[in-house]
Amino acid sequence: MRKPQTQTRPSDTEMEPLVEIEDLRVSFRTDEGLITPVDGVSFSVPRGKTLGIVGESGSGKSVSTKALMKLLPQTAIIDPGSRMRFTRKAGGVVDIARLGAGTREMRDIRGGDIAMIFQEPMASFSPVWTIGNQMIEAIRLHRAVGKAKAREIAIDMLERVGISNPDMRVDQYPHEMSGGMRQRCMIALALSTNPSLLIADEPTTALDVTIQAQILDLMNDIQSELDMSIIFITHDMGVIAHVADEVAVMYLGRIVERGPTAEVIHNPKHPYTKGLLAALPDLDHIDRRLVPVGGDIPGPMNRPAGCAFHPRCDQFTSGLCDAAIPHYTDTGDGREVSCFLVGQDEGAR
Amino acid sequence: MSDNTPTERDNKYYTASQWQLIWWRFLRHRPAMTGGIVLLMMAFWGLFADFMTPYSGTNRDRDYVLGPPQIPQFWDHNGFSVRPFLHGVKTERDPETLRKIAVPDPETRRYVEFFVRGESYSFLGLFESDRHLFGVSEGKIHLFGTDDLGRDLYSRTAFATATSMSIGVIGVVLSFVLALIIGGIAGYWGGYIDYGIQRLTEIVRVIPVIPLFMGLTAAFPQNWTNIQVYLAMTLVLGLIGWPTLARRVRSHLLTQRNEDYVLAAELSGASPRRVIGRHLLPSFTSYIIVDLVITFPYVILSETALSFIGLGLRPPSISWGLLLQGAQNVRSIEQAPWMFIPAIFVVIAVLAFTVLGDGLRDAADPYQVSN
């Protein structure tokens, strides 16, 4: 089940990444003033690899990917300093941060180059159109095929994601299927246009554990088949271990630790990552007490100064952590950590 | 963004009760506040109509029949006056129709006075008084003009406001009680009881509302007194709101009764009465209040409509609908456009109730962080 991911591959950096996000900053206008749920996030996704983004709700993980799809509400402002470089399927690099949300090119990228699946498989299909109708719509938007051919592709895709009897299922409505099947259909829909990047926003959170494992396996299989990159968003460290090559841990709008999944899980450096892992149940040590991360996530209006995690951190240094935001420190194993405990010397500003 | 430690205001916010939160949100909703204030003023005006008006609703001014509104002024060709005054009235014949008409006499002045003695009345049934807020030194003052019998439209509008709004209040309270009982029974016990009640509400809801009420009010015996007709009207109008309200109560109860906290209360041995009264009702009191406010305009408009076509209250009662009977056709509006003034009050009252209801609904929504 588990992917081979033990060896770190410094060669990744040599390959041209599919997506490169640099200093992404997203703010929302609200009645109480400007809030900034994503505050200077940088990451990249190499071709054919999976990046897992972990964080509690409100950490800004969904907002970052919605920004990449230009799916944010009108009240959102993407900072002009942000860069979101994306290599199109047809070749050529575009900066999505510079594209208007309603432009032709953005619409081509949406669904065509980048596809997305969501947490609620029930709600992501419209209840009044058949599964097939919505799949054919997506296929015909991005591939120059007729109705009959699009239907064939849809049925073929449904079969590939493990839907039995796809000829019949294609004409069914979403409410006639189970949650797991709907998520399979959603994956089929997303992949039917041959995207180069799939954004999966907590795709298994609403499903039963057994179904969850099936869906994760399906995604792994299809990824290797189609040579596709995946950004996998979750709050569940266990799921990350299962799917991701690299992981980025987010807390209150910033990435606090990033690196190869195995390294981060076996040897977490940031206190928050440690906390997340300690809160995870472990079948080998079933009698171990789980340690929750103490305290609550502050609201977006009162973000703590300095390192945002310091009020919940048990290794917090007064006068340092609450004064400045720590730099990213490269710990040498392909990892970056934003904490004064790691390479404090060059960290302080 | 840096020094955002929880302030005192935040603490107050987080520890506030549900009602305090609703109240604060309501205070920030400007249209709703305006609506509420307007309604309070109208209610106050109507409640103290005896004092607020110079004349009783049936007092006739034979010298000023179907006369236009008289607006107090400070200035005329004879100079300026600190005290507002009206011109006197003299009778002339219309050169075309040869009818007797009242025209202002610019040479005489009648000064407006405050707290004047006039007709005596029983103040809220508590004590006798003959003081009125304002009046004129001699003759009469008609701010909104007079009707075809010479009755003061301003005074009549004030009394009509009292009648129509009180019918609204009683009608809404009645329908609320009915809805609470019927919807409560259906929603809490469910099953066959619910099914039966649902069918009943369905049947009441398909019959066109006003024709149904027409049928009921037409059955009032001719020899009933005004009080009897008034009470019967409120009863009939109370029937207007209950099916809709009862449905809301029922669906609230049906969704809430499956919540875990209800099960918890039942497991700890609470009686049905206690579960409904202590746990279920408070969970949607705010919604019910909003529903009540929204029901008001319908009740008021129904009364107005029924009285307007002669199937509601009967003279000498005074209500908005009855006043508007005077403006039932084009000829009368052309002749005396001021007969339309009570309509403005109807529109303002309904508008105020609607805005107030909207504001309350926004304020009562616990999931709305801000608007």
Next chain:
Amino acid sequence: MISFVLQRLAGLIVTMFFVSVMVFVIMELPPGDYAERYAFRKLAATGTQVTEADIDTLRVRFGLDEPAPVRYVNWISGIVLRGDFGQSFAFETSVNKLIGDRIWLTLALLFATLFLTYLISIPIGIYAAVRRQSVADYSLTIFSYLGLALPNFLLALVLLYLSVKIFDSSIGGLFSPAYIDAPWCLAKLGDLLQHLFVPAIVLAWSATAFQLQTVRATMLDELNKLSVTAARARGLPEWKLILKYPARLAINPVVSSIGFDGNRVFSELPIVAVVLALPEMGELLLKSFIDLDTNVAGALLLLLTLFIVVMNFVSDILLALLDPRIKLEGG
């Protein structure tokens, strides 16, 4: 689908049965009975002295000496089996004759009103929701507040007044004087349509305001649905997306309230009819209530309710066609 329709049809018949009982009770409510009023009207007018015996004779003639359940059965079986609504004593003719053409005029008015309501409220409501907080949206809100606050009969009065003042012609009635007694022809139909316009606007006034709010609110709800984001995420152009997903669902509450709108129109008809002098069923209903002409009133009340029940039936079926989720529970 067939069993769904049959099921709703059975529901319709059951509802109409209970409605007819209720209408019968309302007919029985006014003090005194039909025989007394008949005697008073007919015999007293000629100057003859009316005795108790005369009234009793009339009672036997009209079958009023029977107990209420028997009278109900006589009344309703006359209607269902022979389509006979009985006699009007005020007009001294059969109720059927009296209602005659008015049924068609009433239905024409109803359809014109509903057509106008939906024609205005659906597209504008959708537009306002999409362009939320724009000038169009705010002016729409103000309009719908006014629509709810200004009762139809007052609007009718205002329009009448304006038409007399500005155009120097009356907009009342459903026909120009020349056509009132003319036989039906194309010109008369055109004249009718012209005259239908103002009453339809007046009657559509508050229904439009109400439906605008409904469409807008549903649209706002639907626009925030994940399925819309999902459709956007597959690159659908914005207007296509809005029409195919949220707008498609925003119509459902409108469809489901067709009967409710019919109820609203029939509620306002009698009053608007008085102001605009419309010779249709609402006006007759009012007259019959004032005269206590119970047979006429009962017949009209029953017919108006039947229209609404049929509209509910149609709306149920339309809704089942529009929303695939409903078929399941319908069986």
